[in-house]
Amino acid sequence: xxxxxxxxxxxxxxxxxxxxxxxxxxxxxLSSFKASKLLLVMFICNHCPFVKHVRQQLLALARDYQSRGxxxxxxxxxxxxxxxxxxxxxxxxxxxxxxFSFPYLLDETQAVAMAYDAACTPDFFxxxxxxxxxxxxxxDASRPxxxxxxxxxxxRNALDAALAAQPVSAxxxxxxxxxxxxxxxxxxx
Numbered sequence: 001x002x003x004x005x006x007x008x009x010x011x012x013x014x015x016x017x018x019x020x021x022x023x024x025x026x027x028x029x030l031s032s033f034k035a036s037k038l039l040l041v042m043f044i045c046n047h048c049p050f051v052k053h054v055r056q057q058l059l060a061l062a063r064d065y066q067s068r069g070x071x072x073x074x075x076x077x078x079x080x081x082x083x084x085x086x087x088x089x090x091x092x093x094x095x096x097x098x099x100f101s102f103p104y105l106l107d108e109t110q111a112v113a114m115a116y117d118a119a120c121t122p123d124f125f126x127x128x129x130x131x132x133x134x135x136x137x138x139x140d141a142s143r144p145x146x147x148x149x150x151x152x153x154x155x156r157n158a159l160d161a162a163l164a165a166q167p168v169s170a171x172x173x174x175x176x177x178x179x180x181x182x183x184x185x186x187x188x189x
Contacts, residue, residue: 004120006137006174015039015131016115020075020105023088023095028073028103030131037069038162039131040155043113043123043180045076046094047085050177051121053144055098057152058122062101065159072102077113078121078181080106086181110186119188120177126158126168134158134168138175 019029033039042058044051062072080087088106095104107113116125126135135158142148154173161168182188 003176004179005176006123007117007119008172008174009117009125009133009136011133011136011170011172013133015041015125015127015133016112018075018105018107018112018115020107020112021088022103022105023092023100024103026103028105032103033071033073036071037129038065038071038159039127040065040070040072040159041116041125041127042072042074043077043116043118043121043125044074045078045083045086045121045178045181046090047083048121048178049144053142054122054139054150054152057139057150059098059100061152061155061159064156065163066101068163070159070163074100074102074104075107075112075118076104077107077110077118079110079183079186080108081183083181110180110183113180114186114188118180120175120179122177123175124155126155126162128162134162135172137172143176 078086140153142150158168
């Protein structure tokens with residue numbers, strides 16, 4: 001497993017716009033989530049062992065925070081020609097198998113991943129009500145093969161602070177995971 005860290009988009013960055021197809025057959029854009037207090041954008045994919053390691057915690061985050069006004073959206077940006085396990089049909093199966101209660105979108109052109117400066121799976125971006133970035137980085141310190149339990153503590157602390165209209169700690173650590181599988185010509189320099 002290659003370890004790729006987040007690029008750590010600058011705090012205060014406005015959420016880049018997007019319009020992408022989802023596993024439920026709908027199209028979602030940034031404005032689809034305008035009624036939410038917070039927006040958590042998660043770059044994930046089906047085959048990554050780092051995503052598989054935290055998948056249950058992603059479901060728990062949705063269960064614990066959607067009712068509190070947090071919108072979650074997952075985006076897969078991998079090259080589906082080179083990694084067919086991450087194509088829309090397999091994303092639909094993943095959604096059904098694990099009961100995702102959040103939209104799972106396909107960024108086939110990879111333009112959205114580039115706009116967010118996403119680098120790895122999983123990579124997390126939390127935006128406030130004005131859609132300004134207040135947290136980016138890791139879920140917690142757990143990794144596949146570590147003895148550290150997956151709690152989501154770092155992201156949960158950020159969510160709790162933002163929901164309470166408190167400052168989110170600026171001490172934020174990069175996520176680490178598999179690199180986004182870029183199409184030829186899309187890979188960042």
